[in-house]
Amino acid sequence: MQGKYGSESGLPLNELLTVVLVTHNRPAFVRRAIKFYSTLPCRILLLDSSTRVTDGIGGVFPSVDYRHVPQFGYQGLRAKLDYGVQQVTTPYMIFAADDDFIVHDAIQASVSFLESNPDYGMCHGYCLMYLTLASSVCYYRRDKKVCEDYSSERAQDRVIDFMQQYVPPFYAVHRVELLRDWYAVMPENTSFEWQEIGHAYYMLARSKARLLPIPYVVREANYMASEHNTEVMTTLSASDAKSVSEREAFAELLSTLPSVQTGLDPAQGRQLALDSFEAMGQCLRTSRSLTIEPIFESRWSNVQNGPDRKFGLLQYVEMPYYNQAFFDLLTQIEFLLHAMPAGRLQLQGLEGIWADQENMMRPRNNDTAQSVVDRLWHAFDSGPFNRRVVTRLAQQLELLGTAQEAQDMFAWSERLDAVSTQDHTEAFGAMRSGRLLKWLAARTPDADEVAATSRHLAAHNGGPQFGILILDLDNDAAKLQITLDSLLEGHNHAFKIVVFTTGEPLTATTEQNTLHFVRVTQANFVDKLNQVARLSTCDWLLLTEAGDEFTAGGLLRAGLELHAAPDCRAVAMDEIHRDAHGALVDVFRPGFNLDLLLSLPALMARHWLIRKDVWLDAGGYQADFSKALEFDLLLRIIEQGGMAWLAHLDEPLLIAPAAAREENAHERQTLIRHLATRGYKAQVTSDTPGTFRIDYRHTERPLVSIIVPSQDNLAQVQRCLTAIVQRTRYTRYEVLIADNASQSPDMLQWLDGLGQPGDRARVLRAHEPLSASALYNEACRQAQGEYLVLLAPDSEVVNPTWLESLLNQAQRPEVGVVGAKLQDRDGNVTQAGLILGMNDGVGCAFAGEPKEARGYLDRLVLEQNYSAVSALCLMIGKALFDEVGGLDEGVFADAFSDVDLCLKTGQAGYLVVWTPQVQVIHPGTLPEAPQALEALREKWPGALSHDLAYNQNLAMTGKGFTLGTARSVNWAQLLAQLSDQ
Numbered sequence: 001m002q003g004k005y006g007s008e009s010g011l012p013l014n015e016l017l018t019v020v021l022v023t024h025n026r027p028a029f030v031r032r033a034i035k036f037y038s039t040l041p042c043r044i045l046l047l048d049s050s051t052r053v054t055d056g057i058g059g060v061f062p063s064v065d066y067r068h069v070p071q072f073g074y075q076g077l078r079a080k081l082d083y084g085v086q087q088v089t090t091p092y093m094i095f096a097a098d099d100d101f102i103v104h105d106a107i108q109a110s111v112s113f114l115e116s117n118p119d120y121g122m123c124h125g126y127c128l129m130y131l132t133l134a135s136s137v138c139y140y141r142r143d144k145k146v147c148e149d150y151s152s153e154r155a156q157d158r159v160i161d162f163m164q165q166y167v168p169p170f171y172a173v174h175r176v177e178l179l180r181d182w183y184a185v186m187p188e189n190t191s192f193e194w195q196e197i198g199h200a201y202y203m204l205a206r207s208k209a210r211l212l213p214i215p216y217v218v219r220e221a222n223y224m225a226s227e228h229n230t231e232v233m234t235t236l237s238a239s240d241a242k243s244v245s246e247r248e249a250f251a252e253l254l255s256t257l258p259s260v261q262t263g264l265d266p267a268q269g270r271q272l273a274l275d276s277f278e279a280m281g282q283c284l285r286t287s288r289s290l291t292i293e294p295i296f297e298s299r300w301s302n303v304q305n306g307p308d309r310k311f312g313l314l315q316y317v318e319m320p321y322y323n324q325a326f327f328d329l330l331t332q333i334e335f336l337l338h339a340m341p342a343g344r345l346q347l348q349g350l351e352g353i354w355a356d357q358e359n360m361m362r363p364r365n366n367d368t369a370q371s372v373v374d375r376l377w378h379a380f381d382s383g384p385f386n387r388r389v390v391t392r393l394a395q396q397l398e399l400l401g402t403a404q405e406a407q408d409m410f411a412w413s414e415r416l417d418a419v420s421t422q423d424h425t426e427a428f429g430a431m432r433s434g435r436l437l438k439w440l441a442a443r444t445p446d447a448d449e450v451a452a453t454s455r456h457l458a459a460h461n462g463g464p465q466f467g468i469l470i471l472d473l474d475n476d477a478a479k480l481q482i483t484l485d486s487l488l489e490g491h492n493h494a495f496k497i498v499v500f501t502t503g504e505p506l507t508a509t510t511e512q513n514t515l516h517f518v519r520v521t522q523a524n525f526v527d528k529l530n531q532v533a534r535l536s537t538c539d540w541l542l543l544t545e546a547g548d549e550f551t552a553g554g555l556l557r558a559g560l561e562l563h564a565a566p567d568c569r570a571v572a573m574d575e576i577h578r579d580a581h582g583a584l585v586d587v588f589r590p591g592f593n594l595d596l597l598l599s600l601p602a603l604m605a606r607h608w609l610i611r612k613d614v615w616l617d618a619g620g621y622q623a624d625f626s627k628a629l630e631f632d633l634l635l636r637i638i639e640q641g642g643m644a645w646l647a648h649l650d651e652p653l654l655i656a657p658a659a660a661r662e663e664n665a666h667e668r669q670t671l672i673r674h675l676a677t678r679g680y681k682a683q684v685t686s687d688t689p690g691t692f693r694i695d696y697r698h699t700e701r702p703l704v705s706i707i708v709p710s711q712d713n714l715a716q717v718q719r720c721l722t723a724i725v726q727r728t729r730y731t732r733y734e735v736l737i738a739d740n741a742s743q744s745p746d747m748l749q750w751l752d753g754l755g756q757p758g759d760r761a762r763v764l765r766a767h768e769p770l771s772a773s774a775l776y777n778e779a780c781r782q783a784q785g786e787y788l789v790l791l792a793p794d795s796e797v798v799n800p801t802w803l804e805s806l807l808n809q810a811q812r813p814e815v816g817v818v819g820a821k822l823q824d825r826d827g828n829v830t831q832a833g834l835i836l837g838m839n840d841g842v843g844c845a846f847a848g849e850p851k852e853a854r855g856y857l858d859r860l861v862l863e864q865n866y867s868a869v870s871a872l873c874l875m876i877g878k879a880l881f882d883e884v885g886g887l888d889e890g891v892f893a894d895a896f897s898d899v900d901l902c903l904k905t906g907q908a909g910y911l912v913v914w915t916p917q918v919q920v921i922h923p924g925t926l927p928e929a930p931q932a933l934e935a936l937r938e939k940w941p942g943a944l945s946h947d948l949a950y951n952q953n954l955a956m957t958g959k960g961f962t963l964g965t966a967r968s969v970n971w972a973q974l975l976a977q978l979s980d981q
Helices: 027-037 077-087 104-116 155-164 176-185 192-206 232-237 241-255 266-285 324-339 344-361 369-382 387-400 403-419 425-429 432-443 447-458 477-489 525-535 554-563 594-599 612-618 629-641 665-677 714-726 745-752 772-782 802-810 878-883 897-907 930-939 941-945 971-980
Strands: 017-023 043-048 064-068 092-097 120-132 136-143 173-175 208-220 290-302 306-311 466-472 495-501 515-519 540-545 570-578 584-587 609-611 646-657 683-685 693-695 704-710 733-740 761-766 787-791 815-823 829-831 834-836 842-844 873-877 911-921
Touching: 017 027, 017 077, 017 104, 027 043, 027 324, 043 077, 077 092, 077 176, 077 192, 092 104, 092 176, 104 120, 104 173, 104 208, 120 192, 120 324, 120 344, 136 324, 155 192, 155 208, 155 266, 173 176, 176 192, 192 232, 192 241, 192 266, 208 324, 232 241, 232 266, 241 266, 290 324, 306 324, 324 403, 344 369, 344 387, 344 425, 344 432, 369 387, 387 403, 425 432, 432 584, 432 646, 447 554, 447 971, 466 477, 466 525, 466 554, 477 495, 477 540, 495 525, 515 525, 525 612, 540 612, 540 646, 554 570, 554 646, 554 971, 594 629, 594 693, 594 911, 609 612, 612 629, 629 646, 629 665, 665 683, 704 714, 704 772, 704 802, 714 733, 714 745, 733 745, 733 772, 761 772, 772 878, 772 897, 787 802, 787 878, 802 815, 802 873, 802 911, 815 897, 834 897, 873 878, 873 897, 897 911, 897 930, 930 941
Parallel strands: 017 043, 017 092, 043 064, 120 208, 466 495, 466 540, 495 515, 570 646, 704 733, 704 787, 733 761, 815 911
Antiparallel strands: 092 173, 120 136, 120 173, 136 290, 290 306, 540 609, 570 584, 570 609, 683 693, 787 873, 815 829, 815 873, 834 842
């Protein structure tokens, strides 16, 4: 039976159908969905389980019954759907997701079919998938051509036939009475997977079903996983005992449902359910009815003509999509998708476009009416759905007198406003790029502050003068203009600019000019750089590239700070990078960090301000390392004068393109050269392009004493010791169990058994309880090793090379303490170094991150320097431990003695190194010790107020390594401080 079309009752659609629209914490999606469905002449019940009411919906659309139902939440989807079914008063209903577009004509056709065919329970059509990107929409075939009528009188035949060529029926038009029956018998704890499977089984068991040969729904494609993270195919196919048991239990449930009239006894019904599961699983595994195949892409390159569609090589003309009416509908949907953006991938792509458009709309000092229009056209071409760009361009065109273009642009603006008057400002403001632009704007000095700083510099001979060396090796005039404009728009003009260009200089200049052009080639530009730099009269030199954009206040602050720091040899500042898509990324560096510099030169060696005499003493730039000029220069500066007065200023100087993360042979070569100069025959490897890991290849194999405290914690200590013995490749170590007057008989008996000839472990007993610091100190005094490892008893070492990795750093003469990466048993980082001052105390870096995460500036996977690491796993040379006085047994007797030890080590001139090459299982929790914390603040006020391993522009609350609160520079306070120096 094919069924009849047309309505027998003749009732209007609003008395026949309710669309139950479901959403959860996705306001942009649901606003767009309501715009789409509000023109449908039927009832719309919106179930919004968001934590807060979604603005702009309730009371705005007459046909929409808005219900805020936060009690259901995300995991309460089954209860929310059940609630929705109970609220429906029409005979038919549809579930609709907030990111899908069910075709209005297809809805009416489905209702008409059910009206004319009372023995059918649901009706729908074919699905097309879409994925919205920043400037285009990609479409995919999801459904294959299948049987379109399931009209057998035998329920079991309908079920098996449908499951063998399964097309998801959840969003079909349903008879409400059938859905109510299903939700009445479905257990409340039914998983998402079994809800989907059971829904299809129940509907086909109860009634006939029809798939009309029409486009029915345009559904958003899942990015990475299925909706709600469900795994229906796994649920149906997995052979483990748990999955098999779940299938059998659900089959038992379906076989006993009184309203499923299959005519089978319970055993036969149970077998039917299992057969249907196998049929559906086989269908999904073989992609018999479902697929995901790209068919065409749609892009709006001309707003007047609508989208251009580029069709792929494979098309499927048997599907009912290829007609003008459907393409016209897709045009309407695409307009909504672009005018009301919501998808994650779409917004990720739009972030860079919006950031570029914000830059294009920013006024320039040398603007003309035509230059403004040219930039606005550029902004419009990159994204024609930005209302602010459209409005401003229309107004500017009108001012120029280009009436027709202005009229067209105003018409486009009205079309956008007809959909929504809400522009992208709120969405962009929540993005990283938007937050960064707001953050930067807050740091720009106002007119009074500029005047005050100018007076201060004038009173000090104008402050230091900067030599800005700009490489224009691609002869890109547009990029060069960006750099020059930003310098002119900045608030410190104590500079001379030299442009090294491969093109014809724009004008004839000399070294005496503020702007000087030097013609170069790819072969000789380094020699030319050196010639110009040697003759420069500037105090400081900075190497940049055409396209690098100076911030408004960065050079001004650099001038003030460097004038007050005459001993400073070189200084790095913060940066903002534009990624490959144009989005902004903050690069807020720590204070001078030798190991992070060696690990990640692409980020850490760029755009340093080098004092001219230091540059000369180091020998300038080396042509042999032309692709790593700054890195090579910094390494030679370190070789010549050590790390003294190599500084960092927590202030963005430049907005620059992000450096490519790629293998750089010159970086590797100069790093190997540097290590050889320091006496190492090191091995340099790269885990990922652009990063380096150094094996210093120390020849000595010193004895290591691993100290593990114990106090009636037998199970912990046994587990810790077992891990050491089983997972340590390095053989020259001893384990000292420092027992703190244990009383447990089991503990004492076990300790008595240790220390036999040949044992790795020996026991050091305290006859009366000692503080944690005193216990460690006593054990360290009795340790025989040249290096000490303080290791928590509730920890477990993970990787067999852990001791070699600690020694790889600890044996360097400039290193004092080495710390490890701590993680829990679920694979989440619990501690990756300590951040002083975080949350008004001491914080664990990167706590909660997955162990494979790379972290901010890749700091979770690279060796680097911290101010402090934890004694949960810490290596230090015994001689140095004694030199700095060991652990403080006074105010830090039971808390933060490790932080104090690290700070004493740093004060003595040694580095604290953290390495991700040592992984230890430990919860990483820090002690609750307010008195010790206050003592730490009093003893080390500078470190607690400004941890040089962190950055003052990053948040000091929460987990850290996120953008801090937008705040202005206190220029008056800065000037006062500088005047006092």
